[in-house]
Amino acid sequence: xxxxxxxxxxxxxxxxxxxxxxxxxxxxxxxxxxxxxxxxxxxxxxxxxxxxxxxxxxxxxxxxxxxxxxxxxxxxxxxxxxxxxx
Numbered sequence: 001x002x003x004x005x006x007x008x009x010x011x012x013x014x015x016x017x018x019x020x021x022x023x024x025x026x027x028x029x030x031x032x033x034x035x036x037x038x039x040x041x042x043x044x045x046x047x048x049x050x051x052x053x054x055x056x057x058x059x060x061x062x063x064x065x066x067x068x069x070x071x072x073x074x075x076x077x078x079x080x081x082x083x084x085x086x
Contacts, residue, residue, distance in 0.1 A: 003048040005056075011041045025076035029057055031067040038073060049074070 033040035
């Protein structure tokens with residue numbers, strides 16, 4: 001089963017707590033991350049880790065001037081293999 005990838009219409013810089021509140025139980029593609037945390041700008045999110053998310057992050061990694069460091073991680077109760085488990 002394929003899950004829809006959602007593009008964030010108005011991406012903004014969010015703290016990790018804000019990311020958890022808005023995107024709980026989803027995989028998030030975050031750009032412009034800070035070295036000290038997973039906080040940054042959520043660009044895309046999806047219930048599943050669809051292969052297209054990897055393709056998108058690879059594209060964004062090519063433009064470090066605009067997107068900085070990029071990460072793809074799961075925010076939720078523990079069904080992801082890499083993420084923030086609470």
